[in-house]
Amino acid sequence: MTLVELPKSAAAAMPPPRRRLLRRLAGTAVALGLLAGVAFGLAEYYYTTVPIPRDKSGMAQVRAENLRPGVADTIVAAVDPDFYRQSNELIWPSSEITKRYAVVAMGVSWDDLDSWRVRVGAHKLEGWYTKAQLLDFYLNTAHYGEGAIGLGQASMLYFEKHPRDLTVAEAALLAAHLDTAPGDVRAAWNRVLDTMVERGWLDAAERAGLAFPTSNRG
Numbered sequence: 001m002t003l004v005e006l007p008k009s010a011a012a013a014m015p016p017p018r019r020r021l022l023r024r025l026a027g028t029a030v031a032l033g034l035l036a037g038v039a040f041g042l043a044e045y046y047y048t049t050v051p052i053p054r055d056k057s058g059m060a061q062v063r064a065e066n067l068r069p070g071v072a073d074t075i076v077a078a079v080d081p082d083f084y085r086q087s088n089e090l091i092w093p094s095s096e097i098t099k100r101y102a103v104v105a106m107g108v109s110w111d112d113l114d115s116w117r118v119r120v121g122a123h124k125l126e127g128w129y130t131k132a133q134l135l136d137f138y139l140n141t142a143h144y145g146e147g148a149i150g151l152g153q154a155s156m157l158y159f160e161k162h163p164r165d166l167t168v169a170e171a172a173l174l175a176a177h178l179d180t181a182p183g184d185v186r187a188a189w190n191r192v193l194d195t196m197v198e199r200g201w202l203d204a205a206e207r208a209g210l211a212f213p214t215s216n217r218g
Contacts, residue, residue, distance in 0.1 A: 053102050074174070075174075100142070144158075
């Protein structure tokens with residue numbers, strides 16, 4: 001029996017098509033809202049289960065503020081030129097440098113660098129420490145190749161000098177070893193310096209006068 005064939009009382013009892021559509025949409029919206037609330041609750045619970053990573057940089061810290069001008073910038077240019085800017089990640093945003101430090105501080109595998117757990121740990125670090133502190137943490141825990149961990153070891157291994165005596169050219173070579181993409185170290189060194197010029201951290205004329213340094217590791 002079609003709608004036309006129904007008695008007038010039955011036809012009148014059925015809501016218009018537009019009203020039925022609005023009811024379905026309202027029901028769908030309520031269901032999506034409930035799901036979103038559950039998802040948010042689970043995310044919040046997961047967030048609270050991840051502790052703030054501890055300081056693993058050691059007692060004999062090298063501090064960026066005690067280095068020659070531009071030296072710490074070589075590390076930032078090599079690893080995370082956007083370190084000082086707000087991250088564009090939508091969920092638990094944090095910088096690349098902070099995430100790398102979080103991997104070390106949390107004692108997890110480098111394969112977990114982009115995992116949710118590391119993202120949460122890095123996000124908590126950025127809420128607890130300043131950018132200057134986080135950069136210091138990274139300087140002292142980063143792997144600079146040849147088994148050197150921390151800028152202090154790397155500076156002695158490659159140049160037999162204290163980090164405070166490093167030149168920008170020498171620091172850029174150490175920073176080049178932080179590049180995760182395999183390739184020519186000299187090319188990586190050039191990329192570091194070019195990035196510094198692009199970001200306004202190094203004068204173009206000064207950069208043009210820098211020569212590739214000779215290190216103990218060839």
